[in-house]
Amino acid sequence: MSEAALYHQHSRSKAITLLTCTAALCGLAVGPAHGALVNYQNFDDLSAFTLNGVTPTINAGGQGVVGTSGARVLRLTNTLNQAGSAFLTNPFSLAADASFSSYFEFQFSDQQNGGADGIVFTVQTVANTAGGIGGGIGYQGLTPSVGVEFDNWNNGAGDGNNDNHAGININGDINSVVRADTLPALLDSGSIFHAWVDYDGANDLLEVRLALSDTRPAAALMSYDIDLVALLGTTDAYIGFTSGTGSAGADHDIRRWVFTGEFNPIDNPDNPGTVPEPGSLTLLSLGLLGLVSSLRRKGRSAD
Incomplete structure (x- = not known):
């Protein structure tokens, strides 16, 4: 696998991990965990x-x-x-x-x-x-x-x-x-x-x-x-x-x-x-989507 492909794969993995962890942190699952x-x-x-x-x-x-x-x-x-x-x-x-x-x-x-x-x-x-x-x-x-x-x-x-x-x-x-x-x-x-x-x-x-x-x-x-x-x-x-x-x-x-x-x-x-209020969660989610988009563009340009 080329260095560019490795970078692309790493970027996507990093983005997915970030989204998963943040969704759990923000309580974006079906129902909040106890203690939330x-x-x-x-x-x-x-x-x-x-x-x-x-x-x-x-x-x-x-x-x-x-x-x-x-x-x-x-x-x-x-x-x-x-x-x-x-x-x-x-x-x-x-x-x-x-x-x-x-x-x-x-x-x-x-x-x-x-x-x-x-x-x-x-x-x-x-x-x-x-x-x-x-x-x-x-x-x-x-x-x-x-x-x-x-x-x-x-x-x-x-x-x-x-x-x-x-x-x-x-x-x-x-x-x-x-x-x-x-x-x-x-x-x-x-x-x-x-x-x-x-x-x-x-x-x-x-x-x-x-x-x-x-x-x-x-x-x-x-x-x-x-x-x-x-x-x-x-x-x-x-x-x-x-x-x-x-x-x-x-x-x-x-x-x-x-x-x-x-x-x-x-x-x-x-x-x-x-724990942030719903408005803060929305802004955070939009910021994450922007970050993921940026990572994907970098991955494509490295191909």
Whole structure:
């Protein structure tokens, strides 16, 4: 084989190896490996999500809407009698014991008829879909699943006759297995809330924290003993948020979101890790394609 041919073969091998390694690094496979990081400091790019119900209509053009702070947010619902949801399109591969840690920032604004009904952070294995409107909060009927609801409407005894509460819900049931009736502020006050949901699969413990700043509280707002592997039947799950409105409504916004498929509580949501956001991945991919093209041209000129 000539020196030119050897150079050509080496260049192509180098390009293929580079592309393979970078695809693995950037999480461009069918689903992220456990421990991978989802990091949305804003929602300029929604291409990794499947939007359902009214959510794709609200967030037109593949990006979130401009929220109260001027940054783009993921708006799940925005008026009366709606259900919507947003799930990562690809199932997320959790750790073998289904451990995960998540942080998200949310806000209810532009209340209509008193504001309702809320949002549910959801881990489920059904599909990229939305559940019932109103008191169903877009979560009702999703089974198997676990959800953490933030609900500002009193639907009677199932809500503890409380119009400002949080709860842990199982298998699409809107009646919470654990409920917190005292929150840091009224959900319909327009305040920005910060939530942490952590599941320690080694100890089968789910914990929820809530604050008005991004400083993670030492004490949990709610905790619940649950075997998620047994509940879900798999460690590959759809991760995201649901929302619903009824005779009252509001803008239900997710402002930031960080998620990792291992138990690793997120103490610094401003800088949770080094995995690039989708826009950065696109630029990196384009740069790699340019590099590969350059290597191929050099290989041809050496023939």
